Amino acid sequence: MRLSKRVFLLLVSSLFSCVVLTSAWPAEPDWAAVEKEAGELLSHYVQIDTTNPPGNELSAANFWKQQLAQEGLEAQVFESQTGRGVVYARLKGTGEKKPLILLHHLDVVPAVKTDWEVDPFAGIVKDGYVYGRGAIDCKGVAAVQFMVFALLKRLGMPLKRDLIFLGTADEEEGGRQGAGWFVDNHFDLIADAEFLLTEGGGIRVRDGKRSYDIDIAEKAPCWIQLDASGPAGHGSRPLPETAVTRLIRALDKILHYETEVKVTPAVQTYFTTLATQEAPAKAKRFRDLKRALTDPTFRKDFLANPTYNALVRNTISPTVLEGSNKTNVIPAHARAQLDCRLLPGEDPQQFVASLEKVVSDPEVHFSILLNFPPLASAADTELFRAIRSVAERHDPQVPVVPAVLGGFTDSHYFRRKGIVSYGFTGIALTEEDGRRVHGTNERMPLTGLREGSQILFELVQELNK
Numbered sequence: 001m002r003l004s005k006r007v008f009l010l011l012v013s014s015l016f017s018c019v020v021l022t023s024a025w026p027a028e029p030d031w032a033a034v035e036k037e038a039g040e041l042l043s044h045y046v047q048i049d050t051t052n053p054p055g056n057e058l059s060a061a062n063f064w065k066q067q068l069a070q071e072g073l074e075a076q077v078f079e080s081q082t083g084r085g086v087v088y089a090r091l092k093g094t095g096e097k098k099p100l101i102l103l104h105h106l107d108v109v110p111a112v113k114t115d116w117e118v119d120p121f122a123g124i125v126k127d128g129y130v131y132g133r134g135a136i137d138c139k140g141v142a143a144v145q146f147m148v149f150a151l152l153k154r155l156g157m158p159l160k161r162d163l164i165f166l167g168t169a170d171e172e173e174g175g176r177q178g179a180g181w182f183v184d185n186h187f188d189l190i191a192d193a194e195f196l197l198t199e200g201g202g203i204r205v206r207d208g209k210r211s212y213d214i215d216i217a218e219k220a221p222c223w224i225q226l227d228a229s230g231p232a233g234h235g236s237r238p239l240p241e242t243a244v245t246r247l248i249r250a251l252d253k254i255l256h257y258e259t260e261v262k263v264t265p266a267v268q269t270y271f272t273t274l275a276t277q278e279a280p281a282k283a284k285r286f287r288d289l290k291r292a293l294t295d296p297t298f299r300k301d302f303l304a305n306p307t308y309n310a311l312v313r314n315t316i317s318p319t320v321l322e323g324s325n326k327t328n329v330i331p332a333h334a335r336a337q338l339d340c341r342l343l344p345g346e347d348p349q350q351f352v353a354s355l356e357k358v359v360s361d362p363e364v365h366f367s368i369l370l371n372f373p374p375l376a377s378a379a380d381t382e383l384f385r386a387i388r389s390v391a392e393r394h395d396p397q398v399p400v401v402p403a404v405l406g407g408f409t410d411s412h413y414f415r416r417k418g419i420v421s422y423g424f425t426g427i428a429l430t431e432e433d434g435r436r437v438h439g440t441n442e443r444m445p446l447t448g449l450r451e452g453s454q455i456l457f458e459l460v461q462e463l464n465k
């Protein structure tokens with residue numbers, strides 16, 4: 001079925017290329033057909049379970065290798081560890097300009113099937129959405145990137161810069177077996193690249209208003225483990241202080257600890273740009289956020305928005321809890337993990353020290369599980385201007401915003417090597433759909449696949465002028 005559709009698309013495109021011989025770009029893809037194809041592709045792709053841990057991304061890497069082969073494109077698959085895959089392919093241009101990398105990750109976070117309305121790994125398509133774990137993060141992004149890659153090949157589009165398709169393992173656990181491994185071991189394959197686009201930003205729809213959010217910077221993860229210890233014993237003989245009671249007390253203190261609110265220059269720029277869309281009273285506040293946050297009512301409302309809250313402070317999310325695995329056994333050890341995210345310029349050691357002070361219990365030991373420095377890419381680049389041009393054409397009057405991502409992606413591995421890396425997918429997401437990422441009933445609108453493909457396609461055109 002897929003093959004016949006492809007043949008159809010090829011026929012449509014070759015028809016176009018006959019008609020528009022004089023244009024540098026031979027044809028305009030049939031976007032309705034692209035939406036249908038991308039939806040089916042994503043539905044299949046979601047069915048490959050790449051829950052990390054353990055990942056098993058090799059199967060996903062091979063899936064893309066096969067898809068690319070059907071387009072007549074050769075891909076390389078690497079195995080960073082048994083079962084962990086990375087897929088790489090390159091569409092050649094004339095070399096007049098330096099390559100653009102389209103990066104996505106192959107792994108997904110776990111999904112608890114019973115919490116979902118649909119099977120998270122069945123690739124269900126209903127009511128205009130593809131449902132499934134990874135539908136947005138990051139398999140939908142991959143589907144869009146692949147469609148653009150394939151369309152350029154099918155239509156024989158002339159490129160000045162090579163286009164690189166890169167899918168990596170392990171992003172959800174920090175990327176050390178994926179992007180980190182690839183950059184350490186095969187950087188020669190992408191050393192000539194100038195730009196990179198990946199997940200994170202895109203078209204954001206808030207209260208029905210759109211903005212093009214381009215993530216140029218990210219907060220840094222600082223994942224922390226708390227290990228509490230105390231006397232072991234029988235549950236029938238409660239002890240005044242144990243590893244578990246210590247841990248509960250420590251976590252309670254951390255929950256009541258309010259980190260300082262700080263407006264960094266990048267965050268202020270973001271809100272200044274968003275202000276252009278707001279009514280005068282709110283716009284005034286967005287233009288001087290630091291001052292506005294001294295007003296208790298505004299501050300309360302502003303910080304109640306989890307996305308905004310995360311942009312102006314170091315955040316702490318308790319996530320993992322482990323104590324005894326038996327009701328009547330008091331364990332000697334208990335542990336918790338905190339997903340903390342730090343603002344640019346923060347010192348992780350100092351942050352841990354501040355938590356240790358809050359807890360002030362020598363029997364609770366703190367260690368950092370994952371941390372890397374926050375890196376930013378400049379906003380004054382050809383890539384940024386190209387996104388702005390596409391946005392102005394596609395969505396006149398809509399703000400194009402250099403944004404700071406509250407989470408993190410694999411971008412830092414590439415930024416570290418001097419490749420300008422932005423979080424921008426071209427896919428439009430509402431806040432409602434955005435909340436489903438890493439949550440339940442994650443879903444990608446089919447229209448998002450269509451528009452995302454179109455915007456990314458136009459962006460590649462813009463960058464190859």
Ligand SMILES: [Zn+2]
Binds near residue numbers: 171
């Ligand atoms: Zn992701």
